[in-house]
Amino acid sequence: MDFPASPPTAPGAPELTGLLARLRTEAHDDTTGRPSDSALDALRASGVLRLPVPVEYAGFGAGWHDANRVITTLARTDASVGIIVFLHYAAVSRIIAYGSQEQRKQVLTAVSDHGLILASSWSEPGSDAAKQNIATTAQRQADGGWVLNGAKTFTTGAGVADLYLVLARTGAQDSGSGSYGRTDQGIFLVDSTRPGFTTDGVLDLSGMRRSATGLIRLEGYAAEDGDVLIRSGDTPAVIGHPHTVGLTLGAVALGVAEEAHDIAVEVGRRRSLLDSPLYRHHVFELGSRLAAVRGVVEAATAPPGDRSGPALTAKVFASETAEAICRGAQELAGSAAFSRGHALNRLAQDARAVTLMGPPNYLCRELVTARLGAR
Missing domain, CATH: 1.10.540.10 (Acyl-CoA dehydrogenase/oxidase, N-terminal domain)
Known part of the structure; x- marks a missing residue:
């Protein structure tokens, strides 16, 4: 490489x-x-x-x-x-x-x-959010290597990352599935400098517009056996692994919420609105919500053992509360904050994007609550 x-x-x-x-x-x-x-x-x-x-x-x-x-x-x-x-x-x-x-x-x-x-490339056009149905294939070769073919969309870091963890089918889709991904899928380390790998532009997103989220294509990409991260029934666990250590997208939402709150305070200071008890009380409400987001994100890495529940919960709570904080800050800042180029409008769109990024919030809720019945 x-x-x-x-x-x-x-x-x-x-x-x-x-x-x-x-x-x-x-x-x-x-x-x-x-x-x-x-x-x-x-x-x-x-x-x-x-x-x-x-x-x-x-x-x-x-x-x-x-x-x-x-x-x-x-x-x-x-x-x-x-x-x-x-x-x-x-x-x-x-x-x-x-x-x-x-x-x-x-x-x-x-x-x-x-x-x-590094980046990860799971999603495909028409596949469900849980990555149960994908078309990208990895065909085993006589020399022990693999040939990958397929297209991936919504790959964040497309054309920016150097190495991609790519999800591909390693057999017929007739085996069991996990909560996120299937047991007949493998994860391959794909080098962006090798033949057979191309990027196909970035998507015109509403939020996270600088995230290089776009498409990659694999056309006869030759992977060596040593490029296989996993090709067993552990694939669903590998996909969900970052949550088990407490890594959470809620951390991104927290940063967005902090910036939106600070802009609301600065707007009040610049316009001498902080002399108004009403404005100060609105800012207080934003700050109290922000404190709750910070606490939930901090707690994601606190429990011993598997931290999936706290990490996914932090993602949902932080992203949805960040949206509310951004809306509140926009209302305080006035109509200018809804213009295309205003920082608060950009932050609001970014907060919304976090709610939709994988796993999207509805799937996070399912992943967390499904554990309740297993106890």
């Missing part, structure tokens, strides 16, 4: 100052549907990407609580980059837990040394 040229420079922890400064200059610009190359260079150089990578692979070895906090910090400035980093961390968590020794050494070391960006 041809790795990016800019290595991380942080000595012992990610250096966010330069990255955030770069993102502030362009977060309002969604014309290309993706972060600029300079922003991606700053992301790679910051050390953010190797935050949860174990120290044995030259990472910082941080816990998932710290990972959620970094995601929130990024999302306050640029929610789209927050989403890209969230999905990168999710892929890192899967490789740590399920990758072979060689995969962990090669991929995780490349994240640390070269700023490799």
Whole structure:
């Protein structure tokens, strides 16, 4: 693989100052549907990407609580980059837990040394949110390798990521399914520099418009046997693994909500509205909701053992409450806040996007409540 040229420079922890400064200059610009190359260079150089990578692979070895906090910090400035980093961390968590020794050494070391960006590619046109029915296939070859064919949509980081975790059918769709994915599916490490891999543009989304969410195509992509992350009945567990460690999209929603709240306060200060008890009380209501979101996101990594329930609950509560906070901030800011280019309008659309991103909130509710009957 041809790795990016800019290595991380942080000595012992990610250096966010330069990255955030770069993102502030362009977060309002969604014309290309993706972060600029300079922003991606700053992301790679910051050390953010190797935050949860174990120290044995030259990472910082941080816990998932710290990972959620970094995601929130990024999302306050640029929610789209927050989403890209969230999905990168999710892929890192899967490789740590399920990758072979060689995969962990090669991929995780490349994240640390070269700023490799990872992404996951599950969704397809017409497939359900639980990824039960997909058309992308992986055909076993006589030499032990695989040939992948298919198209994926709603891949966040398309054309930005260097390595993709791709879900594909490894057999006839007649075996059992898990709560998220099927047991006759495999997950493959797909190198964006190899023949057979192409990206097909980005989608014109309402929210997360800089997240490079688009289509990838696999046409005769040759994967080696060592590129298989998993091809057994564990596939549903691998898909859902990031939730078990407490990694949550609620961290992105929290960053959006924090920024919307601060804008409402600044609008009041700038217009001398904070002298009004009514305005102050409205701001208080936004702040109390924000405190609840922060508490739920912080709690996602607190329980011992499987943290799926708290992580999915945080995703639902944080994203839906962030939407409400953004609406409240827009109402306080007045009609200008509903214009296409206003920061609050962008934040409101980003909060809405989090509710729809996988697993969407209705599926999160099902995944959490289904456990109740199993007890």
